[in-house]
Amino acid sequence: MQKFRLAAPALAIGLGASLGAWLAASAARAADPVADFYSGKSVQLVIGYAPGGGYDIYARALSRHMGIPGNPSIVVQNMLRVQLRKRSGELVGHAIEALWLGSTGAGADSDVFPTVLRRMFHLPMKVVTGYHSAADVVLAITRKEVDGRCGWSWSSMMAWNKDMYQSKAINVALQLATERLAELPDTPTILEVAGEGDQRAALRLIISRQMMARPYVAPPGIPPERLKALRAAFDATMKDPEFLKDAQRQDLEVRPLSGAQADALIAEIYASPPAVVKLAVDVMKE
Secondary structure, three states: OHHHHHHOHHHHHHHHHHHHHHHHHHHHHHOOHHHHHHOOOEEEEEEOOOOOOHHHHHHHHHHHHOOOOOOOEEEEEEOOOOOOOOOOHHHOOOOOOOEEEEOOOOOOHHHHHHHHHHHHHOOOEEEEOOOOOHHHHHHHHHOOOOOEOOOOOHHHHHHHOHHHHHOOOOOOOOEOOOOOOOOOOOOOEHHHHOOOOHHHHHHHHHHHHHHHOOOOOOOOOOOHHHHHHHHHHHHHHHHOHHHHHHHHHOOOOOOOOOHHHHHHHHHHHHOOOHHHHHHHHHHHOO
């Protein structure tokens, strides 16, 4: 026993340090309820549109890189909200009387925004709802089934339909935003053409959703510590070099808004005066 203690003090110290580190790491893991909850599980990431559109491609890129405590697998699932309904062929060719726009369904930007423009500015727009995805709407434009689309994300257009824009097959007439994009310095925003007072305030309320672009939400009642962990994982992914490289490869624009910033925006929306809210609701109705 005496010889063992004298011959291997370094080994004893090294073993003790390793054992201490292992015990500390084990204790940290055991003390992390979020990692314990997600460990060995799958997180379902549901997309309300068919494959191929902006929501789908962004979500799949996120799922490949987002690291959640406990390392659960992220399973992406497309869950369509509406059934496909197309305009009858007899109406094709009447763009002079009414501008026909393709939409992915009730509640989507491509449905809400043309409704707002039609009701607030009395523009001759009619919406063809029910296309499965934004890609289907673009295909309908090329087939002359519809004349255009309202509520088209600039990042999506540049990623997948840049050739249509550069060839003048499509034109951007109005920006549904609070400020002009640097890439579209000569195209006015909807706030610039709106009237003063409640009309402008209602439009600002409606387009505020654009600032969140493609938001990711968790089920109601999620424990605060899990919400915090998911937000931290999202924020970290937005800075991850491999994710950014993947996004650049697909021409995906990355301008993230944090969960705290989204909360502040939502609080601002809920603080809108009742008269402004009523006007916004009225012009969004079919």
